[in-house]
Amino acid sequence: DGGITQSPKYLFRKEGQNVTLSCEQNLNHDAMYWYRQDPGQGLRLIYYSQIVNDFQKGDIAEGYSVSREKKESFPLTVTSAQKNPTAFYLCASRLAGAYNEQFFGPGTRLTVL
C-alpha cells in the first residue's frame, strides 16, 4: 500500500541531544513537508522541499535542519538549539500541481526530558 511512514511513533531524548525523525513516502510525490503541532496552535510549517537536494524554511525553522537526498525521504533533525522541542511532528507529501492536496503521515511524538 502506498503511504507515508514516520518512525518512531514515540521518541524520548535528553535535553541537549540532537535527534532525527524519519519520514518516508512511496507515493512518488514531489514535495515533502514537516510540521510541528502543539495544543491549541494548529500545525506550523518547519521546512518543505519541492525537489531533491532543495528545501526551504517554513515559519518556524530555527533549531531544525533537513535534508532531501532522495525523493522518498525527508528526515528532520531537531537540534539542541531548539528551545522547546517537545511536540508532535507531522510529515506530509504532495504531488506537484496546483490542485493537489497534502497527505499526512501518522506523526512522531518527541519528548525531551
Add this chain to the structure above:
Amino acid sequence: AQSVTQPDIHITVSEGASLELRCNYSYGATPYLFWYVQSPGQGLQLLLKYFSGDTLVQGIKGFEAEFKRSQSSFNLRKPSVHWSDAAEYFCAVVPGGGGNKLTFGTGTQLKVEL
C-alpha cells in the same frame, strides 16, 4: 495579515444532531480551501477541498462545506453526527493561485455525546 480563523475551540453535539464548524480566512484573492480531520495521536486525513466552481463541496464521511466569498468563510457541515466523528478538525488554506504552503487554523475539538 493573511490568516485562517476557527472561532470555536471546542464544540459538543449530541449524536444524531447536525454540526457546523466555522472557518474564516483573510486573503486578498480566493484561496484554495481544505478541511482535515485528526483523531487523537494520529495524522491528518483530508475531508474535502475547494478550488473553484460549485461553492458547495461534498467530502468523505458525509461531510460537506460551503464557500461563501462575501463572508470569507468555508464552514464544514454534517446533517447527522455519529459518535465516531469525535476528533479535531482543521481548516487550511493555500493562497489563491496555488503553491506549496498550507496555513492551518488552530482547530476545533469536536465531542459527541451519546
